[in-house]
Amino acid sequence: MIRTHHAGELRREHVGEQVVLTGWIATRRDHGGVTFLDLRDASGLVQVVSRDLESAHALRNEWCVKVSGEVTARAAGRENPDLPTGEVEVVASAIEVLSEAETPPFPIHGADALASGVDESTRWRYRYLDLRRAGPAHAIRTRAKAVAVIRRVMEARDFLDIETPYLTRSTPEGARDFLVPVRLQPGHWYALPQSPQLFKQLLMVAGLERYYQIVRCFRDEDFRADRTPEFTQLDIEMSFLDEEDVFALGEELIAALWREILGVELTTPFPRMTYWDAMRRYGSDKPDLRFDLELVDLTSHMEGTEFRVFQAEHVGAVVVPGGASYTRKELDGWQDWAKSRGAKGIAWLLVPDDGSELRGSINKLEPERLETLPAAAGAKPGDAILFAAGPRRQTLELLGALRNAVARQRGLVREEEWRFLWIVDAPMFEPTDEGGWTAVHHPFTAPTEEWADKFHTDPENALARAYDVVGNGMELGGGSIRIHRAEMQQRVFDVIGLTREEAESKFGFLLEAFRYGPPPHGGIAFGLDRLTATLAGTDAIREVMAFPKASSGGDPLTGAPTPITAEQRKEAGIDVRPDEPAPPPNRPAGETRPDASRG
Numbered sequence: 001m002i003r004t005h006h007a008g009e010l011r012r013e014h015v016g017e018q019v020v021l022t023g024w025i026a027t028r029r030d031h032g033g034v035t036f037l038d039l040r041d042a043s044g045l046v047q048v049v050s051r052d053l054e055s056a057h058a059l060r061n062e063w064c065v066k067v068s069g070e071v072t073a074r075a076a077g078r079e080n081p082d083l084p085t086g087e088v089e090v091v092a093s094a095i096e097v098l099s100e101a102e103t104p105p106f107p108i109h110g111a112d113a114l115a116s117g118v119d120e121s122t123r124w125r126y127r128y129l130d131l132r133r134a135g136p137a138h139a140i141r142t143r144a145k146a147v148a149v150i151r152r153v154m155e156a157r158d159f160l161d162i163e164t165p166y167l168t169r170s171t172p173e174g175a176r177d178f179l180v181p182v183r184l185q186p187g188h189w190y191a192l193p194q195s196p197q198l199f200k201q202l203l204m205v206a207g208l209e210r211y212y213q214i215v216r217c218f219r220d221e222d223f224r225a226d227r228t229p230e231f232t233q234l235d236i237e238m239s240f241l242d243e244e245d246v247f248a249l250g251e252e253l254i255a256a257l258w259r260e261i262l263g264v265e266l267t268t269p270f271p272r273m274t275y276w277d278a279m280r281r282y283g284s285d286k287p288d289l290r291f292d293l294e295l296v297d298l299t300s301h302m303e304g305t306e307f308r309v310f311q312a313e314h315v316g317a318v319v320v321p322g323g324a325s326y327t328r329k330e331l332d333g334w335q336d337w338a339k340s341r342g343a344k345g346i347a348w349l350l351v352p353d354d355g356s357e358l359r360g361s362i363n364k365l366e367p368e369r370l371e372t373l374p375a376a377a378g379a380k381p382g383d384a385i386l387f388a389a390g391p392r393r394q395t396l397e398l399l400g401a402l403r404n405a406v407a408r409q410r411g412l413v414r415e416e417e418w419r420f421l422w423i424v425d426a427p428m429f430e431p432t433d434e435g436g437w438t439a440v441h442h443p444f445t446a447p448t449e450e451w452a453d454k455f456h457t458d459p460e461n462a463l464a465r466a467y468d469v470v471g472n473g474m475e476l477g478g479g480s481i482r483i484h485r486a487e488m489q490q491r492v493f494d495v496i497g498l499t500r501e502e503a504e505s506k507f508g509f510l511l512e513a514f515r516y517g518p519p520p521h522g523g524i525a526f527g528l529d530r531l532t533a534t535l536a537g538t539d540a541i542r543e544v545m546a547f548p549k550a551s552s553g554g555d556p557l558t559g560a561p562t563p564i565t566a567e568q569r570k571e572a573g574i575d576v577r578p579d580e581p582a583p584p585p586n587r588p589a590g591e592t593r594p595d596a597s598r599g
């Protein structure tokens with residue numbers, strides 16, 4: 001064994017022991033004939049004292065060293081209460097340099113490391129140094145701990161951890177696929193899975209009943225701060241279930257994570273809200289319930305108005321408590337905010353608390369409508385009313401975003417609260433740009449009982465047995481009860497305009513499996529990155545990824561993606577069209593096909 005103890009575990013009871021420690025030099029301070037080092041390993045930090053100035057003086061931050069010495073109590077008044085090892089120090093008898101380090105591109109330790117706003121791409125480029133820092137390392141540890149909790153819960157509930165292929169064909173989550181050329185079949189491509197959706201359903205046909213997997217998913221989507229091309233799901237599927245089984249499991253998982261990682265006892269069951277209730281009340285399918293500020297529906301109040309702005313399918317508002325004191329500049333700020341989101345703007349009305357006249361951008365509204373507006377909106381003297389009008393869904397979404405922004409601006413978010421809920425009865429379909437329909441969740445999602453026989457006649461209003469779990473305004477997971485009857489599945493394909501041939505060519509293997517007695521089944525997938533980032537106390541999913549890609553999609557560490565050589569291009573058969581005869585195999589004479597030789 002190279003060491004006897006871990007640096008961070010030394011305490012008063014170790015005083016007098018001879019120890020050998022290994023780790024990195026976090027700091028070095030020379031003080032009147034003595035050198036103080038902070039030695040860091042994965043367990044923490046301990047102070048090392050060296051009187052052998054000559055060699056200690058040569059040491060530099062982030063060198064990797066082995067220290068032999070005796071644990072001693074720090075002199076009275078010299079303890080460091082901020083450090084778990086702060087009552088002791090190790091008086092070195094020998095320090096061996098295991099490897100030297102160049103000066104790191106950013107500070108690793110101490111206040112400097114926290115204060116230094118190292119830009120992300122530098123952090124990801126030197127992620128192995130970034131992870132030497134306490135904060136980033138904590139996030140990665142939190143993720144590992146969360147995974148351990150999840151596996152324990154899933155095992156206790158008799159779920160089987162089953163791997164599914166990464167090299168496969170297109171899966172139905174509706175994003176673009178990442179494609180992989182196949183050398184041995186030039187012109188043919190694998191797709192990386194957007195989720196294991198089809199495989200987990202096949203495992204249900206197989207009679208395994210309870211599947212889970214912590215699995216990488218790949219979606220070629222436009223880059224956004226909270227998206228990366230590869231991400232991880234906790235993916236789950238069950239047979240012979242209904243929504244209640246999924247909710248109970250989801251709540252057990254989340255409650256265990258919050259209890260064991262944050263020491264927070266959540267109240268279960270989580271409340272449930274239908275999709276349209278959430279949209280109507282909060283303008284979002286992931287409402288943040290840590291503040292109230294429910295949206296106001298003024299559509300009927302404005303019915304028949306001559307005022308153009310409010311001649312719309314939906315007129316709604318957010319009442320801002322105390323907002324009557326908004327300055328012109330602040331009100332203009334909301335206009336800019338709305339415009340930056342692609343909206344036309346926001347109308348406003350201030351309700352002064354001194355009884356003076358209403359002031360606003362809607363003075364052309366009929367006087368009787370204007371005067372009764374504060375009461376209709378539930379606004380009190382001293383409040384402001386911010387309005388949006390337009391097509392229903394878009395307007396509700398704009399108001400929902402406004403609700404979030406107002407709550408943050410006015411400090412209304414109860415930051416210490418955890419508010420989870422299930423969103424149920426989501427729409428089954430949404431319109432496509434081409435005037436057709438597409439499945440909101442994915443095309444294997446079952447309709448609600450009410451819509452089972454008629455969803456195809458009214459796709460706009462049809463509801464699905466789909467659910468999302470939302471925590472503090474973040475979508476943490478989502479899933480559905482699946483269709484297991486061929487006739488119903490065919491009607492879904494008809495609505496989304498998938499011909500029999502297309503369905504056959506895309507999902508034929510699943511439809512075929514469904515001819516062999518598929519059980520009723522359903523499941524859910526949690527976004528593991530978002531879930532663990534939340535547990536680690538960060539908004540940024542990249543913090544809980546060991547080697548994240550930059551927001552441009554590239555990997556600053558390896559430099560991926562890279563161009564390929566002409567030779568690789570030829571070998572991968574990228575330019576070969578599948579209907580062309582394959583070029584002669586590019587391998588030494590006499591070698592059999594690799595498949596055949598695998599046995």
Ligand code: ASP
Binds near residue numbers: 478525
């Ligand atoms: N496969 C779905 C998704 O990735 C989750 C599910 O329906 O279980 O969103």
